[in-house]
Amino acid sequence: MAGAVRGVAGAAMTGGLAGQPTAEQPTTAASKSERAYAWLVERIARREYAPGYRLVLATIAAELDMSVVPVREAIRRLEAEGLVTFERNVGAHVAMIDDSQYRQSMETLAVLEGAATALAARRLTPADLRRAREVNRRLVESLDDFDPHTFTALNQEFHAVLFAPCPNPRLLELVSAEWARLGRLRDSTFAFVPGRAQESVREHEGIVGLIEAGAPLADIEEAAREHRSATLTAYLHHEHPGEQR
Structure with a gap:
């Protein structure tokens, strides 16, 4: 229980999810897909990737020095959470917030x-x-x-x-x-x-x-x-x- 409480307090100050890896953590501390997820969440939260911003898998993968596979997994997770939309032949975009x-x-x-x-x-x-x-x-x-x-x-x-x-x-x-x-x-x-x-x-x-x-x-x-x-x-x-x- 104490860990959960500390997580809540941490989220309060940083806006992050308790126990969620940050983009700076090494691969040994989190899988590549989790690292890509945290990296994307940070940029969406800071509005570096504003609503409507196109997420190019290859570009993100290159910046994170990983293959597109974990990036794709991270984007699918964000899509399930409603933070990213995906259209066939168009690709992934940061969701328009309503x-x-x-x-x-x-x-x-x-x-x-x-x-x-x-x-x-x-x-x-x-x-x-x-x-x-x-x-x-x-x-x-x-x-x-x-x-x-x-x-x-x-x-x-x-x-x-x-x-x-x-x-x-x-x-x-x-x-x-x-x-x-x-x-x-x-x-x-x-x-x-x-x-x-x-x-x-x-x-x-x-x-x-x-x-x-x-x-x-x-x-x-x-x-x-x-x-x-x-x-x-x-x-x-x-x-x-x-x-x-």
Whole structure:
């Protein structure tokens, strides 16, 4: 379980999937296809390969000093994840991101985070809650000189503290994976709706207060779930003001 928790915290700070190899790791630490996958994910996440960018297998293979076979395997994996599209006689391209993917990921994360936070609630120590409040204090301070990417990293750190003791390691793995996917879809939701950041830190204090007071787990789960859902709602209202959710 501890490994999964560390993976979640690592994903929070880097946007990467827990346990996922980086492009810099040697072949002895990961297969060539995994190395190619990590290399491609990094470039898609950094927008070096923007939506619509054509992925030429031979070029990528040459840059990674490997055959096209592991590169093809990596691209198939990305296609299965919805990050790459493939057309016959055209080839592979970085997928065009639409709001439906972002919405689905946020809705999924709301459910997962809510459950993980509730399961962890009774295992959190006073020291854990002090740490959560300290991270939230840093979030409040960051509002004065707002940087959405810094805020997002701290926001994820806050939530990682709250559900770190979750006794279900599979649930933590799913949260980590969804965070990584979300990071590839949107660098930071708060870049679109910075006003949501102020509401978010107030809600954080409310969640910590519920946990500290020993509130029913159902109430804690609902608060954590609605907290994530509120960010999605704010984004959708900003991007699609006439749409009813």
